[in-house]
Each structure stands twice: as structure tokens, then as C-alpha cells.
Amino acid sequence: MTIMHVELEQRLSFCGNLPTLPAVALRIIELANNPEVHLNDVARVIAMDPALVTKLFRVANSPLYGVRRKATNLRQVLNLLGLQGTLALALGFSLMASSRGINGIPLDTEQFWRRSLLAATACRTLGERLGLKNLEELFLAGLLHGIGILALAIMMPDQYATLLDESGDRQLDGSAVLDVERLARLERVRLQVDHTQVGSWLLNRWGLPDYLCHAVAGSLDPSDPLVPEPHRSLVECVALSVRLADIWVRPGYWQNSPQIAELARQWFGLAAQDYVELLGSVGAKLPEMAELFQIKTLDATEIAGILDQAREALTVRNRQEMAALASGGHPPGTGVAAVAAADFLAERPVTVIGSSPPAGLHPQLPLDDEYVFDSLTGLFNRAYFEDILRRELTTAKAQNWPLTLVLVDLDHCTQINETRGQAVGDQVLIVLCRLFGANIRRHDTVARHGGDEFALLLPASGAEPGRHLLARLQELARQWEPTLGGENSLHITFCAGLATYPDSGFAESITAEELLQAAEEALAAAKRAGPDQLFVYGQ
Numbered sequence: 001m002t003i004m005h006v007e008l009e010q011r012l013s014f015c016g017n018l019p020t021l022p023a024v025a026l027r028i029i030e031l032a033n034n035p036e037v038h039l040n041d042v043a044r045v046i047a048m049d050p051a052l053v054t055k056l057f058r059v060a061n062s063p064l065y066g067v068r069r070k071a072t073n074l075r076q077v078l079n080l081l082g083l084q085g086t087l088a089l090a091l092g093f094s095l096m097a098s099s100r101g102i103n104g105i106p107l108d109t110e111q112f113w114r115r116s117l118l119a120a121t122a123c124r125t126l127g128e129r130l131g132l133k134n135l136e137e138l139f140l141a142g143l144l145h146g147i148g149i150l151a152l153a154i155m156m157p158d159q160y161a162t163l164l165d166e167s168g169d170r171q172l173d174g175s176a177v178l179d180v181e182r183l184a185r186l187e188r189v190r191l192q193v194d195h196t197q198v199g200s201w202l203l204n205r206w207g208l209p210d211y212l213c214h215a216v217a218g219s220l221d222p223s224d225p226l227v228p229e230p231h232r233s234l235v236e237c238v239a240l241s242v243r244l245a246d247i248w249v250r251p252g253y254w255q256n257s258p259q260i261a262e263l264a265r266q267w268f269g270l271a272a273q274d275y276v277e278l279l280g281s282v283g284a285k286l287p288e289m290a291e292l293f294q295i296k297t298l299d300a301t302e303i304a305g306i307l308d309q310a311r312e313a314l315t316v317r318n319r320q321e322m323a324a325l326a327s328g329g330h331p332p333g334t335g336v337a338a339v340a341a342a343d344f345l346a347e348r349p350v351t352v353i354g355s356s357p358p359a360g361l362h363p364q365l366p367l368d369d370e371y372v373f374d375s376l377t378g379l380f381n382r383a384y385f386e387d388i389l390r391r392e393l394t395t396a397k398a399q400n401w402p403l404t405l406v407l408v409d410l411d412h413c414t415q416i417n418e419t420r421g422q423a424v425g426d427q428v429l430i431v432l433c434r435l436f437g438a439n440i441r442r443h444d445t446v447a448r449h450g451g452d453e454f455a456l457l458l459p460a461s462g463a464e465p466g467r468h469l470l471a472r473l474q475e476l477a478r479q480w481e482p483t484l485g486g487e488n489s490l491h492i493t494f495c496a497g498l499a500t501y502p503d504s505g506f507a508e509s510i511t512a513e514e515l516l517q518a519a520e521e522a523l524a525a526a527k528r529a530g531p532d533q534l535f536v537y538g539q
Helices: 006-014 023-032 039-046 050-060 074-100 109-130 135-144 147-155 157-167 180-190 195-206 210-217 229-249 253-268 272-293 300-326 336-347 382-399 413-420 422-437 463-479 512-529
Strands: 168-170 176-178 403-410 445-450 453-459 494-501 534-536
Touching: 023 039, 023 074, 039 050, 039 074, 050 074, 050 272, 074 109, 074 135, 074 272, 109 135, 109 147, 109 176, 109 229, 109 272, 135 210, 135 229, 147 157, 147 180, 147 195, 157 168, 157 176, 157 180, 180 195, 195 210, 210 229, 229 253, 229 272, 229 300, 253 272, 253 300, 272 300, 300 422, 382 403, 382 445, 382 453, 382 494, 382 512, 403 422, 403 463, 403 512, 413 422, 422 445, 422 453, 422 463, 453 463, 463 494, 463 534, 494 512, 512 534
Parallel strands: 494 534
Antiparallel strands: 168 176, 403 453, 403 494, 445 453
């Protein structure tokens, strides 16, 4: 399947420092290609590498395999993992260990393997959801999909450093997160080949099965006519998983969730709710997989935040389609399925950037991205939040339930920006919004209200529950001491002002603007009292 420039193929063939496999891994590949192989043969080979044995035991006895009794000998481990599972894990552990010891390459190998592990986890999880039996093959295909990047970084470090630099999305802390599709486009222009072709060539050289070579070659474009039909589903699994991995790796990529969900529908017939549940399943497995492979990954709060952002992006897109349908338009993917998807998503736990109201309770709001989202945090912005406030207040009056509005202001934000820099100040705001998002209910909303100020809206929540929630959030912020910017840890506190309809003495005629004014007065009182204060309007 792989067609490469002759000169580059010659360079690859004679390159002495390409990624190599330990003798044990190579022997396992040979055994895996032998239909007559017995697990006893595999056990004898693996026993030659005590470090690998230890890692396989750790995987076999992890929650991922859900066994009731722990494996106590190597044969039990191999029976549980199977030959393909053992091959996948042996290759993964071996390649990660060997690549970390390579000096002088321009690639961030920690980020590279984090992304590879995420793709592998997503690929295996997708296979589970589709009822496929070749789960370990899927895991291995996902894990190795980007191996060509590592090979090119080793073979031509100076030339490839330029491509990697041009393909990176620069972050606030000065680091860069790789955009592999942009990288592949640059590779095809500068090298006449891309890393998927190089990776496929390398796997073939190692003697790995054809299905893996095809999966890697088609990982960015599974529609390639060179993909054999018997392998197309596998290749599409890998291609979807690569995009799912980017949701976790690339900041802001969650906004592409609607497009990825559409690919899941086209390739596998997955509905929106299936896609959301797939994302959740991957997120649930990330901590365990990261621990097993000793890869640093997202913490629980970050995982929850990204999940909610991806859900919300899909919700907003479906609401747009519903609005277009109602006005007589016919955007792709609309109709009963789109309405059902939007209703389903609106019921899911959405804690980081807010939740959509039940269909039919409120008039449809404009949903273009600039109107809805804050560019730094991904939260709802002030304009959209205040529209939500108006409609939620109308609902609270109609349903005869309370509505609590909270305004939060970060203490010493100006000082942080002046002493640590604007980038560090921005990071604090981003992580603080994730703290809020991880600790509110699915029907609550959090938004950036401007500068260092956030707004929280708590439907059907009175003043006392709201006060307890804010006190808890303040305590969590006090316990968090990030070491951002390479200096001493920061001590984060914030002030909060809370106003509740009708608990704060408001009549039914109160407007959203008046409730907001009350919350602003409460916040001002809290700030006058000093840092880390909470004030409830009317108390």
C-alpha cells in the first residue's frame, strides 16, 4: 500500500538509528506470525525479560481486565492477555522505553507517546462499543499509528525540526502541541511522503502483519482507495481514534466534536449519544492506562472539563441544526435524529461551559461561536450568559423555584500578571474555570463574565445551598497551589457575591438586570471585606 519516494526509502533502509525493537519483542512478532505457536513458547521468550514480565503482570491484574482473581504466574497472564494482547503490550513498553533514551531528536517523546496511548485507548474502547473481537489488534494499531513521526525525527533531526515547529500549536507556557494533519501536509510538500507512509513501511520492515501496516498508512485518510476492503473498518477505527485523541491532547480541539461525531455516524452508524458515551468511556480509562504505561496525562478535573466542553460543542451544533430546520433550512444531518441528539445531550452532565435548557421552554438563542464562547477559557461569554440568565429567571418564576446567581472575582489577579506574566495569569483563569466546572451540577452554568470575573447560575438552588457550594469552592481553591511559570507556588483565593430569587427578598417583578446588579453589589461588599470573602445579598 505504501508508495514512497525512492531516495527517501533508501535513506530509511540504510539509516542505522531508526526505532528498533529488543530481541524479545522481535521474537514475539515471529511467534505471532506462526499459526502453530503455543503460549508456552511465548512464555519462554517473555521470561527472558524480567522488566517486561513485571509490566505484563501489572496490566493483567489491573481493573482494565476486570478479573476477580489475580494472575500469579506468567501462563495465567498470557492466557488472560492472549497472544495479540501480549504482542501489543510488549511492543508498546519496548518502544516507549527505547525512544525515551534517544538524545538529540527534536520530538517531544512524552507528548508523542501520550497521544499514541490515547489513540490506542480510544481504538480499543471503540472496538468494545462496536462489539468487535480483535480488541488487542485495535489497541496496537492505535498505539503505532504515528510511529513514522518518531522515525523521521530520528533519521533527519535538523530538517524535521523545522516541520515539527511549523506544525505545532504554540501554548501559553511556550510549549507546542503537534497538529499531525498539518504536519502530514508539510511532509508531503517537503519530503514527497508523509509519516503515515513511513510508519507503514517501518512496520512492514519489522515483520508486523499487513493489517497493522494498512491501519497506520490510512490513519489520517481511511478513504484512500489503496486500503483493502477487508481492512477498511479497522483503518476507520484507527482514523476516528486519532481524532478522538486530539480532543484530549490539543487545547480547544473539543470544538471539532460535531465533525468527529459526524464521522462516527458515517463510518459506524453511531448516534450522538453513542459518541458522547464513547468519549466518556475513554476518559474513564485514561488514568489507569497512563499509570500502567507511566505516561503523564490529564487529571480528573481536566478530563471532566474536556468531556463537558466536547458535549457542549455537539449540543450547540445540534441546536443550530434544529433552528435551521425550524426556519425551513436543510443543513446536513438534521431531522428527527438531530432533535433527538440535542435533547439527549442537553440531559447529559455538562459542567464546564454550561447546559442547554430543555427543548421548548425557552426561545432559541443565536448560537454563532463568537457570540457564545469566551476565546481563552472556552466558557460561555458574558453576552450569552446574560441571555441564559434572562430565560432561567423566566423559568424560575413559572416553575416557582429559586434561582441563585453568583459572581466570582479572582483575588490579586493584577499582581499575578505583573509578577508572573500574563501567560501565567491566563493559566490560573483556565484552571479555575475547570475547578468550578468539576464541582457544579449538570443543570448549572458557569461563564466568564469579563477579565478575572466568573459567573455561576444555579437553577432550583436557594441562597443557603448556594452559599455552601461557594464556601466549598473557596476551600478547594485554597488547597490548590500550582507551580506555574517555573517559580514558587501560587496561593489562589477569590471573592464571591451571591443573589437569589426570591430568597434575597426580591419580588416576582424583578428583572435579570436587577438580579445581576444585586450580585454585583454583593461581590463589591465581599471585596471590600478583604480577599477570600463571600457575601450574600440581603443577609
